[in-house]
Amino acid sequence: MSLIVQKFGGTSVGTIERIQAVARRVLSTVQSGHQVVVVVSAMGKSTDVLVDMARQITGEPDPREMDMLLTTGEQVSIALLTMALQExxxxxVSMTGWQAGITTEEVHTKARITQIDPTPLRDALAKGKVVIVAGFQGISSDGQITTLGRGGSDTTAVALAAALQADRCEIYTDVDGVYTADPRIVSSARKLPxxxxxxxxxxxxxxxxxxHPRAVECAKQHRVSLTVRSSFGTEEGTMIGEESNMEQGLVVSGIAHDKSVAKITVADMPAKLNAMSRLFATLAEEHINVDVIVQSAYEANTTNVSFSVSGEEVKRTLDVLLKHREELEFGYAVAEEDLAKVSIVGAGMITNPGVAARMFTCLAEAGVEIKMVSTSEIKVSCVIPLAQMEAAVRSLHTSFGLDAKEAAMVYGV
Known part of the structure; x- marks a missing residue:
């Protein structure tokens, strides 16, 4: 008897009717002869509602209390789905993250899983039960409830699949697979098998x-067989595994975008060998994720450093910099908001020179201003004005030959 871990996102369990539909899909999997562990997110936009409620009370909610608040959303979902299956x-049986044996770092709002004791899950499976686990949450070694960050239910599912040595992990969402771009922006985007x-x-x-990136990272590390499928249809999804062998004709496999980006510039820093290390070590200690970095000489003894952060981290980043201004010895820090990042990704870029030049030419012809650039072996990213993001994504998608003949399908709302 094989073991399957299935994960259903917020859209998939957004209403009672959808929860009942998920229950029927899970039951069908059981009736096909499989043991099943299900991971679910909070219903629909309920997490956003909880965040909004907190912000009506305070502009800076305490991270511990935010974890206490937000974990309630998944607990509603697991209880209702369990009832639907029992009906x-x-x-x-439903289990919270801590009841399922998930231990995390002692960090609130974006903890990482440190270990999983699968004993409670295996005991329930041995009794013929479907186990419904709350995604996105766990418990620290000192007994504090923690969350894994937005989208962390994907990570929960893959980590459980790895701990249980499941035969496969299925991620159910509102699209029927991984597309060459967001179908809501590029109607001609096509699904990658x-x-x-x-x-x-x-x-x-x-x-x-x-x-979620950490889910993919975990799947790669533990070689978890991963599939992305639609909750609302029966179409074949996208398989994620070792080196791609079905799309080798594509130099670029997909176009990604991030519409919440800000550029921080730290000006008049001393041109010392350890200046950069001190700056980014300080940000790392505050758990601020930095992406694209650009350094430019200003005068003989000073330098300017620009880097990108999430748009949600702007105020906190500036506060941290101001707090450490004296020890970091910089003149001033400013933020440029309302930016986005567009990226091209593809393993074929390794052996095909001129891909970056083609991207820059495409953006220039579309009238898109490039503010920052970052590259790796299989991607090129550009930070651009948010207002130009959608036009940039569509232009790049066409330029790299990714358009499909038929419009992409998007399920749910």
């Missing part, structure tokens, strides 16, 4: 919302 005659771990990791890291 269909299937034995099932197969994509490599490395390409998917780049796409997820660069803004493709279909999978």
């Amino acid at each position: 269909l005659g299937q034995s099932a 197969y994509i490599s771990y490395d390409e998917m990791l780049e796409l997820a890291t660069l803004g493709a919302g279909v999978l």
Whole structure:
């Protein structure tokens, strides 16, 4: 008897009717002879509602209390889905992250999983139960409830699949696979039947919302067989695994975008050998993720450094810099907001020179201003004005030959 881990996102369980539909799909999997562990997110936009409620009370909610608040969303979903399965005659039990044996770092709002004790899950499976686990959450070694960050339910599912040595992990979402671009922006985007771990990791890291980056990272590390499918249809999804062998004709596999980017410039820093290390070590200690970095000489003894952060991290980043201004010895720091990042990703870029030049030419012809650039072996990213993002994505998609003949399908709302 094989073991399957299935994950259903917020859209998939957004209403009672959709929860009941998920229950029928899970039951069908059980009736096909499989053991099943299900990971679910909070219903629909309920997490956003909880965040909004907190911000009506305070502009800077305490991270511990935010974790206490946000974990309630998934607990609603697991209880309702368990009831729906029981109503269909299937034995099932719900478990929070900590009841499922998930231990995390002692960090609130964006903790990483440190270990999983699968004993509670295996015990329930041995009794013929479907186990419904709350995604996105765990418990630290000192007994504090923690969350894995937005989108962390994907990571929960893959980590459980690895710990249980499941035969496969299925991620159910509102699109029927991984597309060459967001179908909501590029109607001619097409579904990829197969994509490599490395390409998917780049796409997820660069803004493709279909999978959480840490989930892909975990799947690659533990060689978890991963499939992305639609909750609302029966179409074949996208398989994610070792090196891609089905799309080798493509130099670029997909276009990703991130519409919440800000550029921070730290000016008049001393031109010392350790200036950069001190700056980014300080930001790292505050758990601020930095992406694109550009350094430019200003005068003989000073330098300017610009870097990109999430748009949600602007105020906190500036606060941290101001707090450490004296020890970092810089003149001033400014932020430029309302920016986005567009990226091209593809394993074929390794052996095909001139891809970056083609991207820059495409953006120039579309009248898109490039503010920052970052590259790796299989991706090129450009930070651009947010207002030009959609035009840039569509132009790049066409330029690299990714357009399909038929419009892409998007399910749900």
